[in-house]
Amino acid sequence: MEYVNTVGLRLDGRRPNEIRQLRAEMSTLASADGSATFEMGNTKVLAAVYGPREASNRAQTDTSKATVRCEYSMAAFSSGERRRRGKSDRRATETSLAIANTLEQNILTELLPRTQIDIYVQVLQADGGMRCAAINAAFLALADAGVPMRDSVAACAAGYLDGTALLDLNYTEDGGGGPEVAVALQTGLHQVLMLQTDSKLSMEVFEEVVELASNGCRAVAEFLRTTLLAHVGRLSLATSIAKSEA
Amino acid sequence: MLQSKTFVKKTKRGKILKVVREHYLREDIYSGSPLDPECDPASFKLSPDAQRYIVLDTNVALHQMDFLEHAAVTDVVVPAIVLEEVRARNQSVFQRLKALTASDFKRFYVFANENHKDTYVKQDPGESPNDRNDRAIRRAAEWYSQRMPGKPILLLTDDAGNRTKAIEAGVEAMSCAAYARLREDVPELSDLVSAGLATQAEQREVGGGAGPKKKRRVFEDHKPLSEVTAGIKAGRYHQGTLRVSRFNPWEGYIACQSVEQEILLSGRGALNRAMDGDVVAVELLLEEQWRGPSAHLPTQAELDAADASEGEEEVLGEDGGAHIAQVDPGEHYPGVAGAAGGDDTSAARQPTGRVVGIIKRSWRTRGYCGSLQPPRVPGASHGPGTASVLVCPVERRYPFVRITTRQAATLSDKRIVVAIDAWDTDSLYPTGHYVRTLGAIGDKETETEVLLLENDINTAPFTPAVHACVPPLPWALGEAEAADPARADLRHLPVCSVDPPGCKDIDDALHVRRLAGGNLELGRRIDMLPKPLTEDICSLRSGVDRLAFSAIWEVTPDAQILSTRFTKSIIRSREALTYAEAQARIDDERLTDDVSCNLREMNRLAKILRARRSERGALSLASPEVKFEIDTETHDPLDVGMYQLRDTNQMVEEMMLLANCSVAEATLGAFPACSLLRRHPTPAPRQFEPLLRAAAAAGFAIDASSSKTLAASLDGAVRASDPYFNKLVRIMATRCMTQAVYFNSGELSVPEYHHYGLAAPLYTHFTSPIRRYADVVVHRVLMAALGLAPLPGSMRDRPRVADTVDNLNVRHKNAQLAGRASVELHTLIFFRGRTVVADARVTRVMRVRANGLLVFVPKYGIEGPVHLDDADRAGKEGVSSSAPAAVDSAPGAVPRFVYDEEKQTVSREDGGVAYTIFDTCAVTISVEETAGNRRVLALRLTDRAQLPDGERMG
């Protein structure tokens, strides 16, 4: 398989440093305190946030700050082959922890003692980069829920195939056997919240890939910001209409 | 940055799986021509002055690579879809096409039509993928003509349907052949056009509607692939790789798991257009039709006759006259048929089959070397204009190839390369096309190139990028290197090197030093690279500082190894000696300088090591290595003789083995899963059969149950009267051996690491990094093992190591074959124009056959067949090629020989002469020109008594 062809285009027509098309929608669920769907190309993720609310388990209540919990799962229909994944799916558990850990660092948890914030992330359609899409979706949902946060979070992955660093691998590229590094950044504070990889890679390649992924994060962050602002704009418009009617 | 148009492709896989992929269409894809005002200057590739831009179709790229590679074909637009299709269909063509697109002179521009928003074509419902792709290519051509209205755009395609549609759409379209005709400035372009089916059809069209010639069907159709695979599954057919006899293109074997014995395929019909290396499906014949392999040496005359008659048949077939090119399934070589007839009744029948389908063609993309078949009528030369000629390949195992050329007259005395394009059922021979000319027949450079090409040896020079890595000359030791703490400074040691005379790449240097406490320190340093590297920087020349990698052992006076150490080092060789010089120094007791004493000491140690090794069961084998005295000006061989082995050779060899074994141990210890080692598998017992039989006939018993017993038996096989006998037996034993191979330690279990010949549990190649890539790899691994450098990435993952190892093995084998072929070539050149009689003292019988002997002339390292009947036929001038029947018609004239397999003896019926294996005999050696411009060394038996004194050799 040739992942970057002679003219420097990838299998789906992108150049190595391009991310897929992004789409997002906020407040997609009425019952959740905050919710959002986020799409990176064909990867589509739904996130719902409940809370901050009183901690359900008194024993685990943290008196000094809020507890952030995440449950990540893949819908049975999300990948080409229909597969039911149990709760004990280790990969899902690991991703859940990564998402919770990443976002907890960004939430002003100390303002919300004795509460818990639950983030539910469901992958509706999988085409690579689910972990990053999940973090982006969860960030939007938290913002929608009005949870106080330190900074904007954006996540993006990059890989290395055919001797080229590739941004935002899709499913086919993910199966190419090369290393993949997922990065989540606080884009305003320039802090790395998450950096994960499952493969060994040399120092030089690692640096190149992380640099590319960080650039991807910044592009995603820009998109997330416009999404949030548009959402606010729409809401204030709606309120003003409601007011004028009243 | 990102074009936001998203298309979705849906494809179905085996399990009816919906795959959804994004497909981004972009606006930043340019035409690559300066004529296009919108084109980004960075992507300029096509020349604005080109007569026209050619848009390539897939079928042209797939079949007309030689044509496209011609320097006159430039300014070509390759739509990305074409590249994609080629990649899926034929990897090697893809690589060549990629090389073209990378070239600055050819100006092949890859146009990413699939990702351009204006040229992307969506598959219509009901449209086949092929039609869609054709449409996409036409769309790309259309786009170009719209973009550059002033420039003619030509769609080059061999698909008539595609051409029609293109012309309808207003795009000029042509076939390759038509385009080649258009380019009158380069007449040879027409030759390069592959004679594929499409071209033939076109030729018929062009032929003025004379209607297709009614051609007789010569071969049966191949079964469709689905039927073949079903047949293999059901056990009706058998699959295997075809190996064609070296002497006869119409006889081959396949080995397959489903049948125990090899399957014999005999005759043109049975082979049914399969060629050497093809993966074929074979159907077994009924048992009564089975035949045996011939125990018969094909004579040169027979081969010539066959070759000659080849053309004849073809001509008759071409004429379409009464003579029908009938091919029976069991057809034999015309000459061999009579003699081989008797074999059919013998017990040695074996499964015989016929090819029903070809699963994978292995036609060489690099082409086949050959020469034009001389015209039928003597004296008539190939006229000007287009002619259809047969090319006789250099390798006899390949059939003739029919090509169409305009340069027949100029090519008649040249060696040329042809590529095979197709082989239809109505053609006796495959059709191909001319690729390039190598040079005049018989010329040393040409013939060397032929043998390099035939053995697939890449002779392309190192790229400038590689040269750029080489430090400039004159090179001197850098400060940084000298200061490197990991590098030991051994310049004070009395190191010297021992190599063959004239050797440019000196890669072994040795030293020995007496340590306090009576122990000795033994050292050996080593250091395929570009020329400045091999011949200067890495060459451990005397008197200069060189960087090296040293293996240092501490040994007791009786050569017990106490410790082993590897280190990077700096050395200064005291002297660069040849084997002979070193030997002289050892032998001359008067010399007491450092170097001589060291050599003597080392020699003593080497002898102990050697003795210990043979005790373990290491084999000491022999091979008929020869050396040539080369004329310094013409580079023609002046003399040829056996390579002389001295003690010093063995000394250097012993040190080399010691270093290699130690390194193997060290790397394996550090990296059990990814060390590059070399193993020599234990030969299967049946491989020893020829040796055992020959030895038994000579009255010796050989025990080949283990390498130790074999070594002992070989030592015992001595005839007091015949000092050379033992060597012959050893040569024979060498032939029974399996090939030693490189392997990755992670792939095999530890007992399999064993090196049979050396009786060593571990072995690798470390000592010649200048000329063997394997050693470079081992060096890198050793560096990593010592912690001096990180393990190279290529050694870290298994598939890549496996690739490297496979490539090493293939290249090693090819190099060996080419080496042998080169020796053969030089021998031929040496014997050109002279006839030499090798007498009984120097000629030995190595194998006995029903009608001949295989004799070996150690002095020249020549081994070849001798026909017993030749001796009697000496008076008659060889069988003329035009009368192959003569062989059959007068069998009575040839005295019958009786062959005794048990005793390995062949004797004349009348009891006159008898030859047994290892016997001596006398032969005349001369060079003969045979059909197809092959030169062969002919050996003829000379009656022992008839030898004139003057011609005796001694």
Next chain:
Amino acid sequence: MTETCTPGQRLGLVTEFEPGAGTYVAGSFVCASLVGIQRTVPVEETADKRLPRLEVSRSTRPDPVPSPGDVVTARITRLTPRLALADILCVGEHPCAQRYSGVVRIQDVRATEIDSVRLPAAFRPGDLIRAEVLSLGDARSYFLTTAKNELGVVYAKSIAAGVPMVPLSWQEMQCPTTQSVESRKVARV
């Protein structure tokens, strides 16, 4: 002037502004912690502090939550002999994003003749009522009351024709099509 901002966005220097709701201090900056509209509250004359306050409020009004004393609009869902269950739809003028359940106990239906109240004669499921929140109630529901003249059924459909009825008195409503009269605790609008 309103300006929207996102979490982490720097709004001003600590030396110039006081951090208010929806902001936090990071280093020398006042940053937003919410997505919303940024507002500067001017210095209050009486306050000691001299700095204007920066606030970020979520553009969406926080969901109205009923609290004691609020007048709510609710729909009757079920009647039992002792109470009428209702869903609270609006608090004052603001519609609720989520459903709060309320209950009108029999003693809270009207101010007078409390003992003779029959719930079926006061409400029917589907009626829209205006009620006041008495208290946060029990674990499930707010306690509502209609024991005021201006509280009670504001909209009800007739059993016979299913069309909105018109009030006749504070105790009766009439169907305009069938002229049938049904009894309700009617609010005086």
